[in-house]
C-alpha cells in the first residue's frame with residue numbers, strides 16, 4: 001500500500017500550497033495516509049495475506065535524497081495499492097502509479113478511496129491503473145481481489161470493483177458491498193507496530209511526519225454522516241449518491257472501547273474520537289463513556305461534536321473521564337452563513353452556552369473552528385470573525401482552555417458534495433470538472449490558482465486576503481490573552497506577513513512575461529517551502545498533551561519479542577476469506 005505526496009515531485013516544484021493543511025497534523029503535501037490502510041491491512045493479514053504500508057510522502061519529506069523510483073523498483077508485491085482518498089492527491093497518486101507500471105508492467109495497480117470512487121471510470125482509463133475499488137468499505141473486496149489475482153476467484157463478481165479488461169474497456173461491477181455496521185473491521189494500531197518490527201521500517205509506516213513527537217491516534221465511531229454540510233464530500237448526500245451508503249454504519253461501543261484500550265496499551269498520545277458519537281443515540285453514548293471509565297483511560301481523549309452538547313452531557317463526561325477535550329466546527333459566527341452551509345441545526349448562542357458548560361465541567365480544552373469560503377459568506381463577514389472571537393473570550397473570562405482557529409476551505413470543494421455537484425445552487429463557480437482538470441490545478445504556483453472553485457460572495461483575491469488578515473488579527477488576540485507565547489506569536493506574525501507578500505509576488509510573476517515565469521518561480525522556491533507550514537497559526541497550537549508511562553515501554557517490548565518470535569517460527573493462523581458472501585446493503 002503506497003501513500004503518495006499530493007504533488008510529485010514537490011521537492012523540485014515551486015508551489016505556494018498556502019494554509020491548506022494548517023488545521024490537520026500533515027504538512028501541505030498531505031503525507032497522512034488514510035486510516036483505511038490500517039483497517040484493510042489488518043483485515044487482509046487476518047485472512048492470510050501479507051501487507052506492507054509504505055508512506056512514500058513521509059519518506060520523501062524526511063530524506064530529500066530519497067529515491068522513489070529505486071524504492072519502487074526494488075519492491076516485488078502481488079499488487080500495488082494506492083490511495084486517492086483525498087482529491088489533493090490526484091497528481092501525486094497517479095504519478096506514483098506510473099512509476100509502479102514503469103518498473104513492474106505486469107503487476108496490477110489498485111486504487112481506492114472516496115475521490116477514486118467518485119472518478120472511478122476516468123481513473124481506471126489511465127494506462128497505469130488496473131483496478132479501482134469504490135465505496136467506504138473495501139476491506140473484504142480488496143481481500144477477494146488479491147485472492148483472485150492469486151488464481152483463487154474471479155474479478156467479475158467482486159463487489160464495488162471497476163476494472164479494465166485486456167482490450168482496454170472499463171467494466172463497472174455493482175457497488176453493493178456496503179456493510180450495515182463497522183464491526184468486522186478493526187482499527188488496531190498494534191498491526192502497524194508489528195509491521196514496523198517485521199519490515200524493520202519505522203519511517204515508512206508513520207502516519208505523518210511529526211507523529212513520533214506527537215503520537216496522536218484516531219478512533220472511529222462510524223462510517224457515513226447524518227448531516228448535510230453542502231461542501232462536504234462525506235455528507236449523508238455524498239454517501240447516498242456516490243458511495244452507495246444510505247444509512248450510517250456504527251461500530252459497537254464495546255468494540256470502540258476495545259480499540260481505545262489497545263491504543264492506551266502501546267501509545268502515549270492523545271486519542272481523537274472521530275465522527276460525533278452522539279449521532280448514535282443515548283444508549284450508545286452511555287455504553288461508550290461508561291466503557292471508557294471501566295478501562296481506566298489515562299490518555300487524554302478528544303471528541304468531535306457536530307452540534308453543541310448540553311450541560312448535563314458534560315457533567316456526565318466529567319464524572320467518567322479524567323482528561324477530555326472537545327472540538328466543534330462552528331464555521332461562522334453568523335447564524336445565516338452557517339445555515340447556508342447546512343448547519344442550520346444550532347445557533348451561535350447555543351455554542352457559547354455549550355462552551356461555558358464544558359469549561360465549567362472539567363473540559364481540558366475546547367477547540368473551535370471557523371472556515372472561510374462557505375456559501376453567503378462575504379469578506380466583511382470573514383473579517384468580523386476576530387472581533388467575534390474576542391467577545392467570546394470576554395464571555396469565558398479569557399479562559400485559555402478555549403482555542404479558536406480559522407482557515408480557508410482549500411484547496412478544493414469536495415468531489416461528490418452537494419456544492420460540487422450543483423455549484424450554482426450554492427453560489428459557487430466550479431473551475432474543474434474531471435480528475436485530469438484537478439491534476440493540472442495541483443501544479444499551479446499558488447493555492448489561489450490551485451483552488452477548484454470561486455464563491456459569488458468572496459472572490460479568490462478576497463479569500464486570500466481575508467485568510468491572511470484574519471490569521472494576523474487572531475494571532476494578535478492570542479498573544480494579548482497569553483494563549484500564544486510572545487516569541488511564537490511574533491514568528492507567526494512574521495510568517496503571515498511574508499506569506500501575504502509572497503502571494504503578491506507570485507501574482508505579479510503570473511501576470512508578467514510567460515517566458516520568465518518558470519525561472520522567477522524557481523527563485524522563490526526556498527521562501528515558498530518555508531512559508532508553506534503553520535501559515536495562519538503555529539501548528540503545535542493544535543496539539544493536545546501527551547505523556548509516556550512505563551507500561552507503554554513494557555507493552556512495546558513484549559510486542560517486539562512476540563512478533564520477532566512469530567516471524568522466526570512462522571506462527572500465524574489465517575482466517576479464510578469470506579468470498580461469496582454478500583453484505584447487507
Ligand code: B12
Pocket residue numbers: 020021022023024025026029030031032033034035036037039040081082083084085086087088110111112113114115133135136137138139142218220222223224225231232233234235274275410411414415
Ligand atoms: C477522519 C477524517 C480525517 C482525519 C484523517 C484520518 C486518516 N488518516 O484517515 C483528519 C482529521 C486528519 C482529516 C484530514 C483531512 N481531510 Co478528512 N475526513 C475524515 C472523515 C471525517 C472520516 C473518514 C473516515 O471515517 N474514514 C474511515 C476509514 C476506516 O476508512 P478510509 O480511511 O476512508 O478508507 C476506506 C476507503 O476510503 C477505501 N480506501 C481508502 N484508501 C484506499 C486505498 C486503496 C488501494 C483501496 C483499495 C481502498 C482505499 O477503503 C478503506 C477501507 O474501507 C471524512 C468525512 C466522512 N464523513 O467520511 C473526512 C474527509 C475524508 N476528509 C476530507 C478532507 C478534504 C480532508 C483534508 C484534505 C482537509 C484539509 N484540507 O486539511 C485533510 C487531509 C489530511 C491528509 N491526508 O494529510 C474530505 C475528502 C474529500 C475528498 N474526496 O477529497 C472528507 C470526505 C470530508 C471533509 N471535508 O472533511 N480527515
Ligand code: SF4
Pocket residue numbers: 225226227228229232233234235236306
Ligand atoms: S462536515 Fe458536516 S456532513 Fe461532513 S462529516 Fe462533518 S458534520 Fe458530516
